[in-house]
Amino acid sequence: MLKAKYVWSAAMVMLAPWSALAQLPTDLGQRLAEGYARPAFTKLAEQATQLEQALTTWCRSEGQADSMPVRQAFASTVQAWAGVEFLRFGPLVQGNRYEKMAFWPDTRSVMQRQLRALLATEDPAVVAPGALASRSVATQGLPALEYVLYDKPGLLKSPSGKGSTYACSYAVAVAANVVAVSGELKQAWSAQGEYGKHFTAPSPDNDLYRSQQEVAGEAIKALSTGLQFARDVKLLPVLGDAMPAARASRAAFWRSEMTIPTLIAGVKGMRAFYDAGGYRYPDGDEWIGSSLTGELDRAAGALEQEDQPLKQALSTEAGWQRLTLTGLILKNAKDIVDQNFAPAMGVTIGFNALDGD
Numbered sequence: 001m002l003k004a005k006y007v008w009s010a011a012m013v014m015l016a017p018w019s020a021l022a023q024l025p026t027d028l029g030q031r032l033a034e035g036y037a038r039p040a041f042t043k044l045a046e047q048a049t050q051l052e053q054a055l056t057t058w059c060r061s062e063g064q065a066d067s068m069p070v071r072q073a074f075a076s077t078v079q080a081w082a083g084v085e086f087l088r089f090g091p092l093v094q095g096n097r098y099e100k101m102a103f104w105p106d107t108r109s110v111m112q113r114q115l116r117a118l119l120a121t122e123d124p125a126v127v128a129p130g131a132l133a134s135r136s137v138a139t140q141g142l143p144a145l146e147y148v149l150y151d152k153p154g155l156l157k158s159p160s161g162k163g164s165t166y167a168c169s170y171a172v173a174v175a176a177n178v179v180a181v182s183g184e185l186k187q188a189w190s191a192q193g194e195y196g197k198h199f200t201a202p203s204p205d206n207d208l209y210r211s212q213q214e215v216a217g218e219a220i221k222a223l224s225t226g227l228q229f230a231r232d233v234k235l236l237p238v239l240g241d242a243m244p245a246a247r248a249s250r251a252a253f254w255r256s257e258m259t260i261p262t263l264i265a266g267v268k269g270m271r272a273f274y275d276a277g278g279y280r281y282p283d284g285d286e287w288i289g290s291s292l293t294g295e296l297d298r299a300a301g302a303l304e305q306e307d308q309p310l311k312q313a314l315s316t317e318a319g320w321q322r323l324t325l326t327g328l329i330l331k332n333a334k335d336i337v338d339q340n341f342a343p344a345m346g347v348t349i350g351f352n353a354l355d356g357d
Helices: 019-023 028-060 068-082 094-101 110-121 142-150 164-189 194-200 212-239 259-277 287-304 310-314 317-344
Strands: 011-015 347-352
Touching (some): 028 068, 110 142, 110 164, 142 164, 212 317
16 A cells, blocks of 8 residues: 555644644645755756766876866755755655665764775675665765765875775765665655655545645654654754763764765755745634744844854854854744744644654
C-alpha cells in the first residue's frame, strides 16, 4: 500500500474538528507544492548537478585548476539542501533519503571512522558509478563530501597531496549520489510524481491525504519540527551553557564555514514555505501570521549580522550573545506555531520525536 511507504517521522499530528477548518485555502496542497516545495527541490537538483560537474572538471585537472567553482558549488548545494531539509515527510523520509543526503548529527563520529577506512583501502569498486547507493548512508552525502574536501585529506587545501587521486574519485562519486537522490526528490514532488499528485489533490479516496486539513497538519508539523531542529540540534549544542563551553565543531557544515549561511537558508526557507500556504485566519487571529513571520525574519536578520565564520563568532561575547538570541527567537517562533498557528488551523501537534533526543 502506498500509505505504508510514506511515514510521519517527526511528530504526531491530531486534527481538531472545529470551525477553523473553513479558513484553509481549498488548494492548500497545490499552493505549498507549486509555491515552494517543487521549486526548492528543483533548485537542489540543479545545484547538485553543478557541484558534480565542477568537481569532475577540477579532479580531471589533478587539482591544478582553480578550486573556487567547487567551493561555490558546494556552498550553493548545502544552502539549497538547508532550504528543503525541514520538509521531513513524504519522499524525503522514504528510502532513507534524508540520511543519504545528510547523515547528521553524528555524535559518535561514524562518518569519520568509515571514511578513513574507505580512503585507506582505495577500493575501486566503491567509486564505481552508482556503487555508493548501496553502502552506509554515512559515506553517501554532503557531510561526507565536506569532510573529504575540507578536512581529511582536505582536497581543496592540498590538492596535490598523497592519495588525492582516489579521494577525488570518491568526492565525484558522492556528488553523483547527491545528484541521484536530489533527482528522485524532484521527480517525486513534481506534478507527474506519485507523491506530488497525492499532496496536491487530497480526497476521500487518496491513500495519503483525505482533506486539505490533513495537508495542513503535515505542513504545520514540518514547520514546528524544523524550528525545533534548528534550535535544539543545530544551535544549542554549539553554544553550550556559556561562552567558554561553545564548540564550533558540534555544528553542521563547520568545516566549510557554511554553518551560519545554512541556518539562514533554513529559516528563510521555512518563512517562504509558510508564505506559500496563503493561510487565512479567523477574525481576531490575524496577528498570528504577522507574529510568526516577524519572528522568522528576526531570526534570519540576527544570523545575517554575523559576517564571520562560526568559530570566530563564538569567540566573541557579541557573537555568542547574538547566536543565543537567535535560539530564543526560534523558540518563540515554534511556540507561535504550536500554540497559535496550529490551533487556528484546526491542528493539534502532540508528541515530537525530537523531544526525546
